[in-house]
Every structure is written in structure tokens, then in C-alpha cells.
Amino acid sequence: xxxxxxxxxxxxxxxxxxxxxxxxxxxxxxxxxxxxxxxxxxxxxxxxxxxxxxxxxxxxxxxxxxxxxxxxxxxxxxxxxxxxxxxxxxxxxxxxxxxxxxxxxxxxxxxxxxxxxxxxxxxxxxxxxxxxxxxxxxxxxxxxxxxxxxxxxxxxxxxxxxxxxxxxxxxxxxxxxxxxxxxxxxxxxxxxxxxxxxxxxxxxxxxxxxxxxxxxxxxxxxxxx
Numbered sequence: 001x002x003x004x005x006x007x008x009x010x011x012x013x014x015x016x017x018x019x020x021x022x023x024x025x026x027x028x029x030x031x032x033x034x035x036x037x038x039x040x041x042x043x044x045x046x047x048x049x050x051x052x053x054x055x056x057x058x059x060x061x062x063x064x065x066x067x068x069x070x071x072x073x074x075x076x077x078x079x080x081x082x083x084x085x086x087x088x089x090x091x092x093x094x095x096x097x098x099x100x101x102x103x104x105x106x107x108x109x110x111x112x113x114x115x116x117x118x119x120x121x122x123x124x125x126x127x128x129x130x131x132x133x134x135x136x137x138x139x140x141x142x143x144x145x146x147x148x149x150x151x152x153x154x155x156x157x158x159x160x161x162x163x164x165x166x167x168x169x170x171x172x173x174x175x176x177x178x179x180x181x182x183x184x185x186x187x188x189x190x191x192x193x194x195x196x197x198x199x200x201x202x203x204x205x206x207x208x209x210x211x212x213x214x215x216x217x218x219x220x221x222x223x224x225x
Contacts, residue, residue, distance in 0.1 A: 005123055008205070032070045039070075039193070053219055055194040057212070059083070060171050063195060071191070077184050081199050082172045085137040086115060089145055091153075092130050092162040098153045106152065113139035114148060128161070137167070171199035194219055 004010055016023050028044040032054070039054040056063050060081045067075040102121040108114050113136050120130035133149055140148070142165070150156060181200055188195065194215040201207040 004205070029066055032066055034070060053192050053194065055196065055215070057196050059169055060197065060199045061169070063197065071187075071193075074184060074187050074195075077180065077187065080180055081177075082174070083169045084115075084172045086168050086170055087135045087137050087145070088132055088166045088168050089135070089149065090130065090132040090162075090164045090166075091149060091160050092128050093153065093155055093159050094161065095125065095127055095129050097159045098129065098155050100153055111148075112136070113144075117152070134168075134170075170203065171197075173199065173202070189218070192219060 015021050027047070029041060030044045031042045033040050033042075038050045038052060041049040041051070041054070043049075056066055058066065060078060061083055064075045064078045067078070102124075103119050104122055105119060106117040108116070115134040115136065117131050117133045131149070131153065133145070133152075135145055135148075146157060146160070146163070149160075153159075184195075194212075196208065196212040196215050198204075198208050200211045
């Protein structure tokens, strides 16, 4: 298990700065089809991109939408992966304000409004501590979320130096998920397309890296007819 000192954003920042990688943003995919042994990606702006191998690294529901035009069978199987809407609140506090010992994360045992919290304690800062709390959407008010955060960290509102709220979508991995993934992987085994994300092996960064590596290995150490 590991964390990135400057966050996940540092990965995309590095890619954008790499002159050997062409980056296109704010472009919407209209359709993906296989033609003449090449993937053809058509955008809503009517641009066409062709490639021998195609990688899709998007949230599960977006992947389903992208695959419908080129492989409806895999899209149908992926539709079994459900997602949850969550409200994430990140807070920064002075390092000495909370009596809570250093932790990597917090998981509640009896709270139906609160999924979990992750901490930046794994990369200590000389002055501050940072936490991101994940709540179920529309379960409690913003004020109640802050009250819960204060209670868990044993601080007051005026101890929260910075507060940021974001709405996210997270996959919900249920019993039988591994069997579903094995079926999807079997369907992918002879197709020159890589599908990766946080809904295969798990939600953590290292789970996504492992999935991406395995897909790379499958494609470039196998032969396709």
C-alpha cells in the first residue's frame, strides 16, 4: 500500500508534460468500432482516431457507454457492477489540534451515513494533517457532516483550516465480484483492448496499477489472430 506525495493529479500532470505523449482534453467520444483490424474512435466533434490497441481507463458506467458500440456483450457484463454516489469532504487541521493518533484510514462500525475516511498521515507534514471523509449522498446535511468530522477528530469547527467538498461516484463491489471479473477477463482474452480502473481488483491505487500491468502483459505478451 502506498500514497503519492503530490496526489493522483501528479500522474496526469506528468503525462501532459511528456512531449512523447499526445494529450487531448475536453473531447467527447461518440463511438468506438473495429474496422480493418484497427480501432476507430470517433469524437462528438467528428474527429477520427485510429489505433491497433486501445486502452479504456474510465469509471465503470463510462466504460459501459464506450463499449456499447464495439462490444455489447462485455458492456452487458460490466453493467452488473453497481456504483454509489458519495459526498467527499476534505479537511486540513493543525498537526497538534486532534488527539487522534496517526492513522491510514477510518472505517465506522455502526454508521449508515458514513462510508470511510482516509488520512494523509502516511506522508507526515511538519504543520498540518489532512483527512477526506466519504459520506453516503443525501443522508445527512452538510452541517451534520461537519459535526460528525469534528466528533471523530475531536476538534471544533474553528480548528478546520480548510474544507473542500466534492461529489464522486465509486464502484460497489459485492459478493461474487471475482467470478464476474473472471468472466469479463475471459471475454477480453482475445481482444486487443485494455480495460482498467478501480472496479476490478479493488479501489486502492495499487489495485489499479496491478490491473493496468496485467492488461499490458496480456496484450503485449499474447498473439491475436
